Amino acid sequence: MEISGVLTETYGRLPALVRAAVDGLSPEQLRRAPAPGANPVGWLVWHLTRVQDHHVADLLDTEQLWVTGDWAARFGLSADPDDTGYAHTPDQVAAVAPESPRVLVDYHDAVAERTRGFLAGLRPADLDRVVDEAWDPPVTLGVRLVSVAEDDLQHVGQAAYVRGLLLTGR
Secondary structure, three states: HHHHHHHHHHOOOHHHHHHHHOOOHHHHHHOOOOOOOOOOHHHHHHHEEEEEEEHHHHOOOOOHHHOOOOHHHHOOOOOOOOOOOOOOOOHHHHHHHOOOOOHHHHHHHHHHHHHHHHHHHHOOHHHHHHHEEEOOOOOEEEHHHHHHHHHHHHHHHHHHHHHHHHHHOO
Protein backbone atom coordinates (compact mmCIF):
# COMPACT_ATOMS: atom_id res chain seq x y z
CA MET A 1 0.00 0.00 0.00
CA GLU A 2 1.26 3.47 -0.86
CA ILE A 3 1.53 6.11 1.86
CA SER A 4 -1.39 8.06 0.43
CA GLY A 5 -3.47 4.89 0.80
CA VAL A 6 -2.49 4.45 4.45
CA LEU A 7 -3.34 8.06 5.27
CA THR A 8 -6.55 7.95 3.24
CA GLU A 9 -7.60 4.83 5.15
CA THR A 10 -6.80 6.48 8.50
CA TYR A 11 -8.62 9.72 7.78
CA GLY A 12 -11.38 7.85 5.95
CA ARG A 13 -12.47 6.15 9.18
CA LEU A 14 -13.30 9.44 10.89
CA PRO A 15 -16.60 10.32 9.13
CA ALA A 16 -18.32 7.09 10.26
CA LEU A 17 -17.01 7.59 13.79
CA VAL A 18 -18.32 11.18 13.80
CA ARG A 19 -21.75 9.99 12.62
CA ALA A 20 -21.87 7.32 15.30
CA ALA A 21 -20.96 9.83 18.01
CA VAL A 22 -23.71 12.34 17.15
CA ASP A 23 -26.48 10.24 15.58
CA GLY A 24 -29.85 10.80 17.21
CA LEU A 25 -28.67 13.32 19.80
CA SER A 26 -30.70 16.47 20.34
CA PRO A 27 -29.07 19.93 20.16
CA GLU A 28 -29.33 20.05 23.98
CA GLN A 29 -27.56 16.69 24.31
CA LEU A 30 -24.83 17.86 21.94
CA ARG A 31 -24.16 20.77 24.33
CA ARG A 32 -24.44 18.88 27.62
CA ALA A 33 -21.11 18.38 29.36
CA PRO A 34 -20.83 15.19 31.43
CA ALA A 35 -19.30 17.17 34.32
CA PRO A 36 -18.26 20.74 35.06
CA GLY A 37 -15.22 21.62 32.95
CA ALA A 38 -15.66 18.59 30.66
CA ASN A 39 -16.31 18.91 26.94
CA PRO A 40 -19.65 17.94 25.39
CA VAL A 41 -20.07 15.79 22.28
CA GLY A 42 -20.88 18.77 20.04
CA TRP A 43 -17.78 20.68 21.08
CA LEU A 44 -15.53 17.63 20.68
CA VAL A 45 -16.74 16.91 17.13
CA TRP A 46 -16.66 20.61 16.21
CA HIS A 47 -13.11 20.91 17.55
CA LEU A 48 -11.72 17.84 15.78
CA THR A 49 -13.22 19.06 12.53
CA ARG A 50 -11.93 22.59 13.04
CA VAL A 51 -8.40 21.28 13.66
CA GLN A 52 -8.48 19.22 10.46
CA ASP A 53 -10.00 22.10 8.45
CA HIS A 54 -7.45 24.58 9.83
CA HIS A 55 -4.39 22.41 9.26
CA VAL A 56 -5.33 20.95 5.88
CA ALA A 57 -6.27 24.39 4.53
CA ASP A 58 -2.86 25.62 5.69
CA LEU A 59 -1.17 22.70 3.91
CA LEU A 60 -3.11 23.53 0.75
CA ASP A 61 -2.41 27.26 1.17
CA THR A 62 -6.12 28.02 0.86
CA GLU A 63 -8.91 29.33 3.06
CA GLN A 64 -10.65 27.11 5.56
CA LEU A 65 -14.12 25.83 4.77
CA TRP A 66 -15.14 27.33 8.13
CA VAL A 67 -14.41 30.77 6.71
CA THR A 68 -15.69 30.34 3.15
CA GLY A 69 -18.95 28.58 4.01
CA ASP A 70 -21.90 29.29 6.30
CA TRP A 71 -20.69 26.84 8.94
CA ALA A 72 -19.93 29.32 11.73
CA ALA A 73 -23.48 30.69 11.87
CA ARG A 74 -24.84 27.14 12.13
CA PHE A 75 -22.76 26.73 15.31
CA GLY A 76 -23.68 30.12 16.78
CA LEU A 77 -20.13 31.39 16.25
CA SER A 78 -18.19 33.84 14.13
CA ALA A 79 -16.08 32.64 11.22
CA ASP A 80 -12.79 33.29 13.04
CA PRO A 81 -10.14 31.23 11.22
CA ASP A 82 -8.02 31.05 14.38
CA ASP A 83 -10.77 29.63 16.60
CA THR A 84 -10.24 25.89 16.60
CA GLY A 85 -11.04 25.31 20.26
CA TYR A 86 -7.49 25.20 21.58
CA ALA A 87 -7.36 26.77 25.06
CA HIS A 88 -11.12 27.34 25.14
CA THR A 89 -12.48 28.46 28.47
CA PRO A 90 -15.63 26.78 29.82
CA ASP A 91 -17.66 29.75 28.53
CA GLN A 92 -16.18 29.38 25.06
CA VAL A 93 -16.90 25.65 25.08
CA ALA A 94 -20.51 26.37 26.09
CA ALA A 95 -20.84 28.90 23.25
CA VAL A 96 -20.32 26.20 20.60
CA ALA A 97 -23.94 25.48 19.77
CA PRO A 98 -24.40 23.18 16.76
CA GLU A 99 -27.95 23.50 15.48
CA SER A 100 -28.21 19.72 15.00
CA PRO A 101 -26.17 16.54 14.63
CA ARG A 102 -26.54 17.02 10.87
CA VAL A 103 -24.47 20.21 10.84
CA LEU A 104 -21.64 18.42 12.65
CA VAL A 105 -21.75 15.58 10.12
CA ASP A 106 -22.05 17.89 7.11
CA TYR A 107 -19.17 20.12 8.18
CA HIS A 108 -17.00 17.10 8.92
CA ASP A 109 -17.91 15.49 5.58
CA ALA A 110 -16.95 18.67 3.70
CA VAL A 111 -13.59 18.82 5.49
CA ALA A 112 -13.04 15.06 5.03
CA GLU A 113 -13.67 15.38 1.28
CA ARG A 114 -11.06 18.13 1.00
CA THR A 115 -8.63 16.05 3.04
CA ARG A 116 -9.20 12.97 0.84
CA GLY A 117 -8.38 14.99 -2.24
CA PHE A 118 -5.19 16.29 -0.67
CA LEU A 119 -4.08 12.85 0.51
CA ALA A 120 -4.75 11.21 -2.86
CA GLY A 121 -1.96 13.17 -4.49
CA LEU A 122 0.72 12.55 -1.87
CA ARG A 123 3.97 10.85 -2.72
CA PRO A 124 6.36 9.44 -0.12
CA ALA A 125 8.90 12.23 -0.69
CA ASP A 126 6.24 14.85 0.10
CA LEU A 127 6.13 13.74 3.73
CA ASP A 128 9.61 15.12 4.42
CA ARG A 129 8.69 18.68 3.37
CA VAL A 130 8.92 21.11 6.31
CA VAL A 131 5.54 22.79 6.85
CA ASP A 132 6.11 24.59 10.15
CA GLU A 133 9.45 26.02 11.25
CA ALA A 134 8.05 27.43 14.51
CA TRP A 135 8.97 24.18 16.30
CA ASP A 136 12.28 22.57 17.15
CA PRO A 137 12.67 20.35 15.27
CA PRO A 138 10.65 21.84 12.41
CA VAL A 139 7.42 19.98 11.60
CA THR A 140 7.27 17.97 8.39
CA LEU A 141 4.15 17.24 6.38
CA GLY A 142 4.22 13.62 7.57
CA VAL A 143 4.41 14.63 11.22
CA ARG A 144 1.61 17.20 10.78
CA LEU A 145 -0.71 14.66 9.15
CA VAL A 146 -0.06 12.09 11.88
CA SER A 147 -0.59 14.76 14.55
CA VAL A 148 -3.97 15.81 13.12
CA ALA A 149 -5.11 12.20 12.74
CA GLU A 150 -4.06 11.39 16.32
CA ASP A 151 -5.86 14.45 17.69
CA ASP A 152 -9.01 13.71 15.69
CA LEU A 153 -9.09 10.05 16.69
CA GLN A 154 -8.69 10.89 20.37
CA HIS A 155 -11.47 13.46 20.27
CA VAL A 156 -13.91 11.26 18.36
CA GLY A 157 -13.28 8.54 20.95
CA GLN A 158 -14.00 11.05 23.70
CA ALA A 159 -17.20 12.07 21.92
CA ALA A 160 -18.32 8.42 21.72
CA TYR A 161 -17.62 8.00 25.44
CA VAL A 162 -19.58 11.14 26.37
CA ARG A 163 -22.42 9.96 24.12
CA GLY A 164 -22.50 6.70 26.09
CA LEU A 165 -22.69 8.66 29.35
CA LEU A 166 -25.57 10.74 27.99
CA LEU A 167 -27.56 7.76 26.77
CA THR A 168 -27.11 5.75 29.95
CA GLY A 169 -27.99 8.70 32.18
CA ARG A 170 -24.63 8.82 33.92
